[in-house]
Amino acid sequence: MKKPLSVEEYLDRTDDYLRISSFFALHAAQLTPLRALAREVAELTEQTGAFIQAHTAVVCPSCAKVCCATRHSYHEVADIIYLCALGEAIPVYEKGRAGSDPCQFMGERGCLIARSLRPYRCNWYFCTPLLEHMQSLSARRYRRFMEMTTELGRKREALLDIYRETEKE
């Protein structure tokens, strides 16, 4: 008999998504500022993605241990709050995959999920070879990338703060 998957191996986020999306529907007016922040975070994510993509295109094709495993593909609660603020839903996760299996969203040319809709950890994980490559070409471009990343992180935190405060009221 197949051993049941542990919680770590399949983290079904459907209940979190239903709870959070209902909260958005009930508090639409209070959460309006949060929607604007989410759009700004999405835009910055796509903009910084162009820089990341230029480096992953060089470094990742020869990688011996691809980092895109199933256990990384689940959206956390903070990701779901952000997705709901954008009016987006979580993807449909396939059941029965082990945490170490290749991620179901990995396509032939990379991740099938738009960069701004991926789990936060996916966009901001840089292995050492990738990080070194990103830092090696242009100090000015890397600095600009870091500034945008910091701004993005601040906006995301502000968004989550508004949500948590609204939830407490």
Ligand code: SF4
């Ligand atoms: S980010 Fe690093 S670990 Fe992940 S696939 Fe690219 S080279 Fe491999």
Ligand code: SF4
């Ligand atoms: S970046 Fe995409 S393919 Fe990679 S683990 Fe995240 S969701 Fe999966």
